[in-house]
Amino acid sequence: MVASNDDLVFLDDSEDDSEDVADLQRWRVLVVDDDQDVHEATRFGLAHLLILGRPLEMLHAHSAREALELLQREGDIAVILLDVVMESDDAGLRTVGVIREQLKMLNTRIILRTGQPGQAPEADTIARYDINDYKTKSELTQNKLFTTLTAAIRSYDQLLRLDANRRGLEKIVSASNQFIAEKGLRTFAEGVITQIASLIGVDPEGVVCAASEESTSPHLPGDFRVIAAAGDFRDLIQQRLQDIDNPAIMGPLMQSLESRRSVILPRSITLYFRKSEDEGFAAYIASATPIRQVDEELLQIFCTNIALCAKNIDLVSELRRDAFVDRQLSLPNRTALVCELNERIQAGREKGQCLVVLDLDQFAAVNDVLGHDHGDALLRKVAKRLREGLPPDTYIARLSGDSFAVVGPCAAVHRDSVQACFATPFVIYEARQPVSACLGIVRLGTSNASGIEYLKDAFVALKRAKSQGLGSAVEFSQDIGLQVRERSHLLRDLRMAFDESQLFLTYQPKVELATGRVVGAEALLRWRRDDGYLVPPDRFIPVAEQSGLIVGMGSWLLQIALLALQRFRAAGFPNMHMAVNVSPVQLRQTGFLAVVQETLRQTQSEASALEIEITESVAVGGLEPVIEILTRLREMGSTVAIDDFGTGYSSLSYLERLPADRLKIDRSFVQSLERDDHGSRIARTIIALGRELGLTIVAEGVENETVGRLVTALGCAEAQGYHYGRPMSEEQFLEWLQVHQKEIA
Secondary structure, X not given: OOOOOOOEEEXXXXXXXXXXXXXXXOEEEEEEOOOHHHHHXXXXXXXXXXXXXXXXXXXXXXXXXXXXXXXXXXXXXXXXEEEOOOOOOOHHHHHHHHHHHHOOOXXXXXEEEEOOHHHOOHHHHHHHOOOOEEEEOOOOOHHHHHHHHHHHHHHXXXXXXXXXXXXXXXXXXXXXXXHOOOOXXXXXXXXXXXXXXXXXXXXXXXXXXXXXXXXXXXXXXXXXXXXXXXXXXXXXXXXXXXXXXXXXXXXHHHHHHHHOOEEEEOOEEEEXXXXXXXXXXXXXXXXXXXXXXXXXXXXXXXXXXXXXXXXXXXXXXHHHHHHHEEOOOOEXXXXXXXXXXXXXXXXXXXXXXEEEEEEEOOHHHHHHHHOHHHHHHHHHHHHHHHHHHOOOOOEEEEEXXXXXXXXXXXXXXXXXXXXXXXXXXXXXXXXXXXXXXXXXXXXXXXXXXXXXXXXXXXXXXXXXHHHHOOOOEEEOOHHHHHHHHHHHHHHHHHHHHHHOOOEEEEEEEEEEOOOOXXXXXXXXXXXXXXXXXXXOHHHHHHHHHHHOHHHHHHHHHHHHHHHHHHHHHHOOOOOOEEEEEOOHHXXXXXXXXXXXXXXXXXXXXXXXXXXXXXXXXXXXXXXXXXXXXXXXXXXXXXXXXXEEEOOOOOOHHHHHHOOOOEEEEOHHHHHHHHHOOHHHHHHHHHHHHHHHOOOEEEEOOOOOHHHHHHHHHOOOOEEOOOOOOOOEXXXXXXXXXXXXXXXXX
């Protein structure tokens, strides 16, 4: 039968034939007996015997105590011939317990001998104690002693082999786990030497050879090179196999590499590891003493398992490349950038260095209009421009999409040098395309930050730059960092406040100016900290909107407000409606209408009892989706009010298109009426405009009777303000309603 490539080839060495018996490893046998004649008789009976091809080495103890002391010093005891009765009637049996339980000598075979057969019945003794045989001294003639010892030693040898196999398999598993993380074939090969040496119990002295990368014929001696070496062979690294002036090394390696098999010699082992049908490498391990017979199956398992690891080295290298390199642009990626920053920080090389994060302006529009192929081509051009436009030692990485990062000396990497890379248009498919970028800049070495923290700071500065317009650049500062941290802390506290019910609603009345009758209330969200401090809404509402927390808060607010309205109506005010502010974030949330409908159902409220207040900022991002939602709300029966008109993105065109019922004039314009300044003219214009469009005009911020008369004269139908009532808790609002109703009766 033809051997497979992984078969082991065991070769005899002529020196082995003349090996003297004295050089063979001996089986160690301990005789424990208080009768000196027994020692002499045993020594005489076993003299010059070979068991399983190996001689015996006799050790002697004359008491249980002496035997235990000897066993604590000596190892590799194959068999113990143990007398039962010595210092006491059960000294031998008690010694067995100590050997097994305390000394943990589980493989050593114990043959119990007694001159008094009735002292310890054979069946009971073997059942109660971990002994392997029980004989009377009269039974152990020379022939029977030889037979008994042979059986015991064979059992001991098998147990040792099982243990060796178990430890070997554990090492193979451990080696596999180690090798899968190795960086490159050379490190892998060095590990192979160490693992083989550990497996067969010798010093890690050896070399690993493989075909040269530039080899055209991997079967010629000159085409093999040493890719790893350890111990006394370390000087052979990178040498050609044919240049090694040592036949004991060159011979087995050449035979293994050419035959693609492992070769075992008495004083060396050469294992072949096949990565593929045409590729593999061989590892040679030397030993100063004859190598023990190594289990062939164990070596085959090792070769197969580690060969699979070697086969996967290239795959692991590819995966590691993917982890640190952006394939599309062949630039380091975000992970690689963070590692680079950390290495510079640890080496103390970050001083005077700058990190610039840049983001291409309107890149998404380029992809949408011109296609992804055009966008990909532009990204490649940007990467090329950065490489050519900045100093050669500048570290350039692609973070994601159209975001890049550059790191280098601040004198060379700064706002002007990076922006200069975008000074001239890019030529994409023979078309010139101007491109600008926003920059976030961080000076390294200004704090004890890590690489990821510096990157976060750069993105904070980039976000600030993008808010300032196309082509803007912002350098991170302590003030910016403080604002971001405060905002972050505010968001954290707001989440906790929402979860722990620190948020509550107040209600401000809306009054019909012609009659003084209360027509509704506006639900206003408030936040009181545990220390009693009221956080202003203009501080926490924007944070809630930007974080998306406003969606959950808005749903909760709507339910609480409508439940309060039911109580107001039940208290004798059946015609009131409830106005609830809705953020553009909520309005554009999928399922917003369903949330409104479900809340109306749960609170048993009519849709006509609900008024949705929006601000002019809903116009940002496109009107069409907003118009559709507001139209459906009005079809349900709810009303829509435009709040704070005149302070935001005011536009006559969108005002005419928005489906609204009420127009609320911002308090700043209302209060200007009393001063009769420039703002008063704006207020008059808005009122006239709203009436022309058929909207009910509501004046906000009416603080006194004079302003109330002015807005009435100008045609406002409804008003809110301290002159009528401040924002109140539900209980206070109910009391106020009762008093106000009596006043206007």
